[in-house]
Amino acid sequence: MEDKKDMQGIIKEHINLELIEPGVSAYSSLGFLHLEIFSDVCHREGLVLYEKKATTAVNKIEFLRILIDEAGIELEDHIVEKIRNFPDVLKDKKHLQSFLGVVNFAGIIIKDLAKYRKDFLLLLKEIESSKWKWEEIHTQRVRELKQVCSNLPKLAIPQDEDELVVYTDANDYRWASVLMKKTTTGEEPCRYTGGLFSEQQAQVWHINEKEFFAVWKLLRNNPYFYLLKSLY
Template identity: 80%
Template sequence: MEGLVLSEKKATVAVNKIEFLGILIDEVGIELQEHIVEKIRNFPDILKDKKHLQSFLGVVNFAGIFIKDLAKYRKDFRPFLKETESAKWKWEEIHTQRVRELKQVCNNLPKLAIPQDEDELVVYTDANDYRWAAVLMKKTTTGEEPCRYTGGLLLNNKPKCGTSTRKNSLRFGRLLRNGLCFTC
């Protein structure tokens, strides 16, 4: 027998909504499942060490496609991620504030639109000397709906990474590499 064989236990066919790897997908769009948001909410506001921070950011990064300008919130944690064993962990109020801001943002994540072949799509990008961001938007009769966010920190972390043209090239290349442009 040739063709597709489905396991009755593992396959679901002809449904309007599916749960897949922490994402809820329906005919309108995609959203993060509540148990992922709950996991973020359950982290303490003060993180105790590098491993605790990495765990928190790992869950937050999973939600990253839903978070506009995620790098803005993550930038203050960067020194901790580079921390060596001999370096001292020095958690400050700004870090507690960023954790709280990320939790608040994750409590209000948008439902992302699913682009269709016939949709008109627009990519917006932005960058400064330290971070870059992009969003894929779907044009609608009433305006635009987000389909996906992406962004990151510029690795060299040095001011004046180049001309405006160089920044534009960097951010466009990164958004393509991070899968912002996708088709369904």
């Protein structure tokens, strides 16, 4: 089956697994029981798994430059090093796009990434290279992102019994949200997300609508969606 969404729909219909976009990467706390059910579903529905690309029954995987294991989720070390190796002053639009593209691999781990991206918007919209104007604020933002990516937290993986909390923040131009799990000592982050409002959204939406949008975006893109029954 070529349609990835159809494949995900079939799997979700039969198994309560966590499917992580954009591939069909599945996380399950029931291990081999779900693996057996998954095998039966693939056989019945005619789903084909390529041997070189399909991995099963492992406790640690690399997925889209992210390492996932029983202890949590973190960015691969070589991606952090690649971010550090970028110069503080980027020479043109392509260079900036390359830098932000690498930073995006850490998008779910960086708190309020949109705050840093905002100051690059005009540079990304610039078509003529002759109008490229790098300023001190851009250098500052690059340095800040490199510093943030050098000290990223390890995200927690929620379990069925965990109590989850969503925090949001929004202002005139950006929104941010984070999914936290409660622990005996406080709270641990499970996922960050955020973005910039369009001009129309920024002008028309009330602050309550912006906050609700931040909640919706977090839940919509959350790989732990099925665990949200205990959400506050």
